[in-house]
Amino acid sequence: MSDELILNHRQEEVLDYIRTYSEKSDLTENMIVNAFKERNFKRGKYARMTVLSIIDYLHQNNLIKIDEINTKYHIVRSNNEHLLVKLKNELDEFEEKYIILTERLKYIINSKNKERIDKRENNIELAYYFYLLFQHLVGNYIMNIIFRWPDETKNKDEKILEKLFITVFKRLQKIYTSRKLLISPSEEVSTIPTLGYNLFVLDRNNIENMLRLCKKNDIQPETEKVLDILWKISKYYFPFAKPKFEKGPQPEGGYKADKTIPPPNDWRELVDYHNLNTR
Secondary structure, three states: OOOOOOOOHHHHHHHHHHHHHOOOOOOEHHHHHHHHHHOOEOOEOOOHHHHHHHHHHHHHOOOEEEEEOOOOOEEEEEOOOOHHHHHHHHHHHHHHHHHHHHHHHHHHHHHHHHOOOOOHHHHHHHHHHHHHHHHHHHHHHHHHHHHHHHHHOOOOOHHHHHHHHHHHHHHHHHHHHHOOEEEEOOEEEOOHHHHHHHHOOOOHHHHHHHHHHHHHOOOHHHHHHHHHHHHHHHHHHHHHHHHHHOOOOOOOOOOOOOOOOOOOOOHHHHOOHHHHOOO
């Protein structure tokens, strides 16, 4: 695998075409060339030598496999074991299934509206759980970015890691912006409250228990400095996680934040800081 793996737009399009069509039937180099001569892709039609050069590049970087049946008949397949190809396939499959699911939700909502049945709370709960599916996907790819992919590449191929990172975040953003979950024919629910609430890991109990233990081990000042910068980074999402710092039951169907009230500049305002330091 080349240490300089960077796919431009044309190479991405040829790879995606091979991924899509090589699984359905035998795909030859000539078929790929003809497809890009006849179709108007993002960058226009591609010359024969351009497509063949791209196929050669993808092959050299182990993104595709080529079976040479004879000197003129070469069957091209995507290498589904390659991390980048595998990622693209996973995201394609999730997006396809997720589109079907969210379209079904839209159909259910429109049907119930016609029947004049007030099911708004039911729709909110459904949308909440559908966003949990998306959140689970986000969380798992964050784990892949931090742990799995560096381990599988042995941290030796920075270019492929960079490509994986860019690809996953671009696709997650695309899925998020294209899939709006309706709770009525004219009203959609935002994913930010759900993600903001569930991904905001720190809460009152966690911070207070952490500080007690750190004080006992004489590392409280260092811990507070980390909390200071972490709060600076994450306080934008505090309005969605506010219930975690309040006494009482946690919301099951997400929390609608009041963003007109600015978050506190200091996390110490949200915990029993004075008592923690006088015990």
